[in-house]
Amino acid sequence: MTSASSTSSPQAGAHDVAIIGTGFSGIAAATALIKEGVDDFVMFERSPDIGGTWLVNRYPGAEVDLESHIYSFSFEPHDWTRTHADWRELLSYLQGVARKWGLYERTLLSTGVADVTWDETSRTWSIQDEAGSTHGPFKAVISAVGFLNTPLIPSFLRGETAFEGDLCHTSSWRDELTFKDKAIGVLGTGSSAVQVVTEAERQGKSVKVFQIEPNWLLPKGARDFTSAERRWNRLRPVYYFRRYRLYLDYDRRQYNAAHARVGTWVNTKRLKAAKEFLHQEMSSRPDLEALLTPAFSIEARRTVVSDTYYKSLLSPKVELVPHAVTDVTPSGVVDATGEKHELDLIVLATGFDAANFISTYRTVGEHGIVLRDQWEGGAEAFLGVMTPNFPNFFMIFGPNTSGIPLVTYYEAQAKFAAKAAKRLVAGGASKITVKTYLNDLYNRRLQRRLEKTVWVEVSNYFQGTSGKVVSQWPFSPTAYLIGLRLARWFGMDVK
The missing domain is CATH 3.50.50.60 (FAD/NAD(P)-binding domain)
Known part of the structure; x- marks a missing residue:
């Protein structure tokens, strides 16, 4: 070596x-x-x-x-x-x-x-x-x-634009950018978007999430390992046991694409879990629950995992805009209904080709x-x-x-x-x-x-x-x- x-x-x-x-x-x-x-x-x-x-x-x-x-x-x-x-x-x-x-x-x-x-x-x-x-x-x-x-970037946001604030795709993030005290617009509701929204809500002045269609979402279960867990994980038998257990779970779930076929036990279980999680988190906001319920089968698009996205949407600093952005102005964006939104920072969480x-x-x-x-x-x-x-x-x-x-x-x-x-x-x-x-x-x-x-x-x-x-x-x-x-x-x- x-x-x-x-x-x-x-x-x-x-x-x-x-x-x-x-x-x-x-x-x-x-x-x-x-x-x-x-x-x-x-x-x-x-x-x-x-x-x-x-x-x-x-x-x-x-x-x-x-x-x-x-x-x-x-x-x-x-x-x-x-x-x-x-x-x-x-x-x-x-x-x-x-x-x-x-x-x-x-x-x-x-x-x-x-x-x-x-x-x-x-x-x-x-x-x-x-x-x-x-x-x-x-x-x-x-x-x-x-x-x-x-990166997938809307045509009206490519190259030079009229927007005078900061504009950045998640895959070309500039280290000097900050959310602190800014009015932030997030375009997209996929895996990158839900992570951005959580941080934007914590640090920003206000956040607007522009949603064309909602995605199915499941809890992630992400957390720090405890010091005891890390000590155990340093033991190779424990480490590889945990790795192999995860592998077996994914192997079983994806047998004959069961997770991606309607009516299978895996797909049915995941749909039930996603609906229950959405209702649990949004029970106080039935209007948001309706906007966040997809019209397609679970797994038909990439299922998002997050413990924090729904909680972020309940913040008074966050607004879910159920429309696409169609144009940009010097001070913000215009949505599909013609409404203008004033923003300091536009985050393109629009995914990839x-x-x-x-x-x-x-x-x-x-x-x-x-x-x-x-x-x-x-x-x-x-x-x-x-x-x-x-x-x-x-x-x-x-x-x-x-x-x-x-x-x-x-x-x-x-x-x-x-x-x-x-x-x-x-x-x-x-x-x-x-x-x-x-x-x-x-x-x-x-x-x-x-x-x-x-x-x-x-x-x-x-x-x-x-x-x-x-x-x-x-x-x-x-x-x-x-x-x-x-x-x-x-x-x-x-x-």
Whole structure:
């Protein structure tokens, strides 16, 4: 393992493997390569530091929706301070893992990737960065950019606007921004929005939440660990018991996508819990209870978890505006009814273009095929890790692999990519592709299963432009792990 104290930059030129992205999935890929004995790789990161999502999503109140024990690497336990870690603790954890495994020395920071191009003659990839420099050749490329990296911003709020106050998307939060004594407008009611609203209510002068549609919400159960709990958690058997118990719970809940099919015991139980929580919190405000009750099935859109959002809406400082924002003025915004709202700060908690996979760079495979063109109407891949016409190109958190626990998926995909890369580096193969007929058969069956879920019920970020569900995995995590292992044995053409 490389020394964590070294800070030298990686050498330019040829390397065996390139990894694009240094968040959870990029770190999973790098450590998997090292475990497989593949040491000659370079990582590309467009941000000035390692951390991915948790480097850029640093808005007030930002924290993970999953339990800390399961939202972490299986091979790197940590002394977590909270049941659900906030962005500071997660970023510190990721950067600590990167230092321990010597990844800073292998990373080109502030180096965004613009183009990734396959050369059939040499059976290698080359990469052009955003500054125009060319890197490579590489025997394999691992894309670890995820799919929550292109912010959705209303057209009238892009570029220069008439608004004279502060305006910021949650994914590009500026550290100097403050809620203190400000009139704050929050656009959106998803996972980021509910965290922002809680902090805005605590610190701000007033808060207006602009809601197009409500989301189903469940209590999160987030809290600090007690000192006694932390002492117990430092014992590895206890730590891994808690992690495994969480895994089994998620595995059972997602068996055959039970959580996302109306009438199953899981879906029925979650709907009942969401309704009871809403009524319990809003019994004094039936008007708000009505506005906060969705018209669609639970899980049809991402279910929000929060212990504090409903309480924040009851504050005299907070107003729920059940309309979209349609325009901006120098001193605020205009909603869909034409009413003007005076604001000092506008927070865009409007989410991401989540259906647009690998959207931050252009990928050109065999026969000059561009990945964006191949995926027009909806991305698809074999178990999310490989797609036809793009040999030696592996994805982590690719199409239809969004399931819980996320990091378990990342580690499995990283291991798959690392083992394939090892064959390429060792000379046992020069070209690894997914079997096209198997890819087509797999995706047809996958879509038939997805059509039985609530994810097709309403428009949501799970769907591509054609309406096809492109992000969700409709089986349990154990089913995915088994499928990925079988794919390694039977799903690839190796030349």
